Amino acid sequence: MSDTPLTSQRIRLENALRRATTSPVPRVWLAALLVGVLAGYAAIGFRLAIGGIQYLWLGETEENLFRFLQETPAWLIIAGPTTAGLVVGLWLTFLQPGNRAEGVADVIEARAVGAGRLPLWKGLGSAIVSIISLGGGASAGREGPAVHLGATLGSFLGERFGFTPTHLRTLLAAGAAAAVAASFNAPIAGVLFALEVVLGHYALRASGPIVIASVVGALLARIHMGSSPTFVIPEYMITSLADFPAFALLGVVSALVAMAFMATIMRADTLARQVSIPLWLRPVLGGLIIGAIGIWYPQALGVGYAATDAALQGQFGLVLLLSLIVVKTLATAITIASRFGGGVFSPALYLGAMTGGAFGLIIAQAAPEIAFSTHAVYAIVGMGAVAGAVLGAPLSTLLIAFELTGGYEMTVALMVAISIATALTQGLLGKSFFHWQLERRGLRLYGGPRWQILQTVLVQDFMQRVVDDENTPLQKLDEDDERLFIGDTLEKTLALFEASQHETLPVVQPSEHLEIVGTVSHADALRAYNEALVEASREEHE
Numbered sequence: 001m002s003d004t005p006l007t008s009q010r011i012r013l014e015n016a017l018r019r020a021t022t023s024p025v026p027r028v029w030l031a032a033l034l035v036g037v038l039a040g041y042a043a044i045g046f047r048l049a050i051g052g053i054q055y056l057w058l059g060e061t062e063e064n065l066f067r068f069l070q071e072t073p074a075w076l077i078i079a080g081p082t083t084a085g086l087v088v089g090l091w092l093t094f095l096q097p098g099n100r101a102e103g104v105a106d107v108i109e110a111r112a113v114g115a116g117r118l119p120l121w122k123g124l125g126s127a128i129v130s131i132i133s134l135g136g137g138a139s140a141g142r143e144g145p146a147v148h149l150g151a152t153l154g155s156f157l158g159e160r161f162g163f164t165p166t167h168l169r170t171l172l173a174a175g176a177a178a179a180v181a182a183s184f185n186a187p188i189a190g191v192l193f194a195l196e197v198v199l200g201h202y203a204l205r206a207s208g209p210i211v212i213a214s215v216v217g218a219l220l221a222r223i224h225m226g227s228s229p230t231f232v233i234p235e236y237m238i239t240s241l242a243d244f245p246a247f248a249l250l251g252v253v254s255a256l257v258a259m260a261f262m263a264t265i266m267r268a269d270t271l272a273r274q275v276s277i278p279l280w281l282r283p284v285l286g287g288l289i290i291g292a293i294g295i296w297y298p299q300a301l302g303v304g305y306a307a308t309d310a311a312l313q314g315q316f317g318l319v320l321l322l323s324l325i326v327v328k329t330l331a332t333a334i335t336i337a338s339r340f341g342g343g344v345f346s347p348a349l350y351l352g353a354m355t356g357g358a359f360g361l362i363i364a365q366a367a368p369e370i371a372f373s374t375h376a377v378y379a380i381v382g383m384g385a386v387a388g389a390v391l392g393a394p395l396s397t398l399l400i401a402f403e404l405t406g407g408y409e410m411t412v413a414l415m416v417a418i419s420i421a422t423a424l425t426q427g428l429l430g431k432s433f434f435h436w437q438l439e440r441r442g443l444r445l446y447g448g449p450r451w452q453i454l455q456t457v458l459v460q461d462f463m464q465r466v467v468d469d470e471n472t473p474l475q476k477l478d479e480d481d482e483r484l485f486i487g488d489t490l491e492k493t494l495a496l497f498e499a500s501q502h503e504t505l506p507v508v509q510p511s512e513h514l515e516i517v518g519t520v521s522h523a524d525a526l527r528a529y530n531e532a533l534v535e536a537s538r539e540e541h542e
Contacts, residue, residue, distance in 0.1 A: 002212060009388065011463070012105045012488065018320050019063050019439055020314060020425075020461050021411045023026075023491070024163065024164075024167060025205075026054065027083060027161060027163075028163065028167050028170060028171070028209050028214060029208060029209055031157055031158060031163070031171055031209070032159050032171060032174045032208075032209030032210070032212045032213045033211075033212055033216060033218040033423075034157055035150075035153060035154040035157055035158075035171055035174045035175050035213045035222070036174065036178045036212060036213035036214070036215070036216025036217050036220075037176075037216055038150075038153045038154075038157065038175075038178075039150030039151075039153050039154065039175040039176075039178035039179045039182065039213065039217055039392050040178050040179075040181070040182040040216055040217035040218075040219075040220035040221060041110065041151060041220060041423070042127075042149050042150060042153060042179070043101050043178070043179045043183050043217065043221070044220065044221060044224055044520065045182070045184035046127060046130075046142065046149060046260070047129065047142065047225075048183075048517040049131045049135070050131055050134045050142060050303075050498065051063075051135070051227055052136020053084070053131060053132055053134075053136060054135045054136075054137075054302075056078040056135075057076075057079075057083075057084075057135065057136060057137070058059055058076075058080070059454070059506045060120050062138040062502060063302075063303065063305050063306055064306040065298070065301060065302040065304075065306055066299040066301065066304075066306055066307050067296040067300075067306065067320050068299075069254060069294055069298030069301065070298055071219075072291070072298075074295045075259045077137075077291050077294045077295050077298070077301075078288065078291030078292060078294075078295070079291070080136045080137040080287075080291065081136050081137040081138055081286075081287035081288070081291040081294070081301070082284060082287040082288050082291055083136060083287070084132050084135065084136020084138060084283075084287060084340075085136070085138075085283035085284040085285070085287030085288075085338065085340070086280075086283070086284050086288055087132050087289075088129055088132055088133055088138075088283045088339065088340055088341070089279060089280035089281060089282060089283045089284055089339070090239045090280050091125070091128065091129055091132070092129065092279055092280070092283075093278075093279045093280045094124070095125060096125045096129060096529065097119065097121065097122045097125065097338075098122065099279055101125075101126040101129040101130055101133075101143040101145065101183055101340075101341035101342075102122060102123070102126045103126070103143045103145060103147070103148050103340070103341075103342075103343050104148065104176075104197070104198075104343060104434050105434040105435075105438050106118070106148060106149055107147060107151040107172065107176055107198055107200060107539070108197070108434055108435075108438065108445065109438055109441075109443060109445075110147070110151070110155065110172060111169050111172055111173070111198055111199060111200075111454055111521035112445050112455075112456050113278060113443070113456040115165035115168060116155055116158065116165055116168030116170075116172040117155050117158075117168065117279075118152040118155040118172065119149060119152075119351045120152060120156045122152075123148060123149055123151075123152025123153070123156075123457045124149075124152070126145060126148055126149070127145055127146075127149045127341075129143075129340075129341035130142070130145035130340075130341030130342055131341075131361050132341070133283075133335070133340035133341040133342050134302060134303055134341070134342055136285070136287070137287075137290065137291070137294060137301040137302050137330045138286075138301075138302075138335045138340040138341075138342055139290060139293075139300055139301055139302065139304070139328065139331035139334070139335045139342075139343020139345065139347065140303075140305060140332055140336065140341070140343060140344070140346070141334045141342055141343035141345045141346030141347055141348075142183065142244070142303050142339060142342070142343070142346060143179075143183045143184070143343055143345040143346060144342065144343020144344065144345055145183075145341055145342060146179040146180075146183045147176045147179045147180060147183075147193075147343075148178075149179060150176050150177075150179030150182075151172045151176045151179070151198070151503075152179050153175050153176075154171040154172050154173070154174050154175025154176070154213070155162060155168060155172045155175070156169065157169075157171060158172070166433060169199065169204045169206075170205070170210070171209065171400070172198065172210050172346040173194040173195070173198040173199045173206065173210055173212045174194065174209050174211065174212070174213035174214075175196075175416065176190075176193065176198045177190040177191055177194035177198075177210045177211075177213050177214040177217070178190065178191065178213040178214055178216060178217030179217065180193045180194070180214070180217075181213075181214040181215070181221065182217040182218060182220060182221040182481075183219035184400055184403060185218060185221050185222060185225070185227065185403065186218065186399065186400055186403035187214045187215050187217070187218035187403075188214075188399050188403065189396050189397075189399040189400040189402075190214035190218065191207070191210050191211050191214045191396050191404050192393075192396035192399055193393060193396040193400070194210045194214070194438060195207065195210065196202040196393045196395055196396050197314075197391065197392070197393045197396065197434070205266040215494035225388075229336075229418035230465045234483070237351055240277055240372065243377075243413070244412075244413070244416060245362055246359075246418070247376075247416045247417050248416055248420055249359075250355075250356060250359050250378060250381055250382055250385060250417050251416060251417035251418070251419070251420030251424070252420060252421070252424060253355060253359055253382075253391060254352060254355055254356075254382055254385030254386045254417060254420075254421040255385075255389050255420065255421040255422075255424035255428075256426045257325065257351055257352075257355045257386050258348070258351075258385075258386045258389035258390045258421060259389070259425055259428065260329065260426055260427070261329050261332070261344075261347070261348070261351055261386075261390060261469070262390060262436060262537050264333045264422075264434060265327050265332065265333045265337070265344070265433075266332065266440070267341040268333035268336070268337040268442075269333075269336060269337045269474040271337070272337035273447050278331040278340070278511065279399075282339050283338045283339050283340055284336050284434055285338065286335065286337065286339075286340060287338070287340075288318065288333055288339020289334050290334055290335060290338075290381075290469075292380070293327060293331050293334075297323070297327045297331075299320075299327075299328075300324060300325055300327045300331045301317075301331070304328065304347065304350040305344045305346065306345055307324070307350060307382070308346075308349055308350045308353045311353040311354050311357045311379050312377075312379045312380065312383075314352055314356075314357070314375040314376065315378070316354075317361075318358055318359065318361045318362065321354045321357050321361070322354075322358050324350075325354045325355060325358070328347060328350055328351055328354070329347075329351065332344065332347045333382075341398035344390060344391075344433055345387065345390075345391065348386050348390040348391065349386075349387050350381050352379075352382040352384065352385055352386030352395065353379045353380075353382060353383040353386055353387075353451065354379075354382075355380040355382040355386055356378040356381055356382020356383060356385075357375060357378065357379040357382070358379030359378050360377070360379065360383060361375070363378070377410070377413065380401065380410055380414070381413050381414055381417045382417070383401060383420040384397055384398060384400075384401035384414045384417065385414075385418050385420070386421065388418040388421055389422050389424070389425040390423045390432065390433050391417075391432055391433065391434070392417060392422065392425075392426065392431070392432025392433070393432070394418045394422045395527070397418060398414055398415065398417055400419055401414055401418075404533070417476050427442055427530040435506070437513055438463070438535075443455060450533065451535060453490065453529065453532040454489060454490050454491035454529075455489055455490075455527070456489070456509055457486070457489065457532050458475070458486070458487055458488065458489060458490070459484050459486050459493055459507055459520060459529055460484065460486040460487065460489045461491075461528065462520070462525065462527070462528035463484075463486065463518040463519065463520045463524070464518055464519050464520070464521075464524070465517065466516055466517055466518050466519070476535060482500050482502065482505060483506045483507065483508050483514070483516075484496065484505050484506070484507045484508070484520060485507070485508060485509070485510050486507055486508075486510075486517065486518070487510065490525060490528060490529055490532075493520060493525045494525055496528070502522075503521060503522050503523075504518065504520065504521045504522070505520050506518075506519055507519060507520055
């Protein structure tokens with residue numbers, strides 16, 4: 001009997017070792033480490049490559065773009081975006097799958113409907129398009145393309161490891177986290193961005209690998225690019241509780257700016273689609289307009305971090321701040337509508353800093369007894385509020401604002417403004433910029449997991465196929481017969497069952513012949529819905 005405890009311990013140890021060697025968890029964590037390295041270096045290389053393209057244009061690699069442009073001849077200012085537009089147009093026409101550069105919305109779509117898969121060449125091509133665009137002065141952000149590149153590398157590595165879709169989605173998000181961490185030097189924000197925006201949940205199973213990748217990405221950025229915050233802001237402090245009504249009002253103003261920014265981009269994209277011109281020419285014309293804007297407002301060109309920093313430093317007057325809100329909105333809308341590569345995160349930070357700076361000056365003039373805080377305080381709060389409303393990611397935006405500025409004393413002020421701006425934007429629009437982009441593609445993902453399942457599970461996923469052979473040719477339907485197509489969503493399937501009161505419906509290919517390739521029963525559809533709900537719940541809570 002004395003050997004019983006030792007035997008029990010040995011059995012438990014053997015079971016633990018067996019679980020460790022058969023479980024995919026250690027392999028996922030190892031893969032996340034490698035994803036962090038790949039995505040971190042990719043984000044660093046992406047940033048340096050933008051500087052390289054800028055050097056070909058202006059002979060400078062620094063991000064202080066608008067100060068260089070102030071001393072640049074007008075023809076050269078126009079030549080940069082126009083030439084970049086020509087290269088981008090030719091690349092999109094002849095080399096880029098899908099004829100467009102991809103971004104954060106495509107990462108979210110891959111998580112929702114693509115089982116976490118992003119094609120490698122499409123991701124690399126999108127990064128090249130964005131490098132040429134931003135290096136040539138196009139008015140957009142570098143973080144969205146970097147996130148897409150990091151997520152692509154995470155997906156690529158996950159497929160090479162042979163992981164299941166659940167783990168592929170985790171590594172997709174891990175790549176996005178590492179890219180955010182390396183781009184912003186913000187590891188905590190990288191983790192929250194991946195969980196809040198990309199995955200849409202905070203499952204413990206996903207958190208560990210994402211944390212690993214984000215930390216690795218941030219460490220690599222600090223080793224190679226330094227550890228100082230992105231923006232160096234002057235001394236500031238919140239001196240009175242009387243400031244907080246002003247911060248709340250700034251949240252309202254920021255929501256209006258964010259909604260105007262998103263609506264302008266979408267309207268410009270709609271108008272551009274209605275103009276019938278060759279694809280290669282579209283970014284050329286857009287580059288001409290952007291270059292012309294840059295002659296009078298060089299602060300609006302490029303990623304815009306130097307101009308954002310100047311606003312935080314209080315170097316711009318009220319008229320210029322208000323003008324740049326309008327001009328940057330238009331320049332970014334033209335950039336995206338013209339098929340240049342780039343994201344909206346940097347422009348959102350830019351607009352927020354301009355909005356907050358202008359708000360602080362107006363309050364100081366109109367009600368000096370309310371505006372006790374310095375100019376930088378309102379600029380920082382506005383920066384977080386507009387970005388949070390555009391991205392629909394209040395928590396990660398809050399932390400990004402902290403880590404970009406080192407301003408942890410701003411916690412409560414940022415929370416007030418970001419929450420108000422995000423709540424108003426969601427209440428009036430019901431979606432973030434990324435979900436707005438996806439909705440225009442026919443994919444609504446902002447209604448929670450149940451709604452997402454109805455949108456992303458297709459008939460072809462659960463139909464009973466009909467075998468086609470010489471002895472049993474496929475049957476055909478008439479035009480008036482009720483049927484489903486193999487690409488119809490679960491939402492349409494359940495709605496048709498309810499409307500028709502049929503228990504079984506035929507499934508056809510989208511062609512003229514309407515040949516029956518399968519059948520779907522009402523029970524099959526409900527079973528598919530229940531199984532998808534169970535799987536989503538398991539993935540989000542384990």
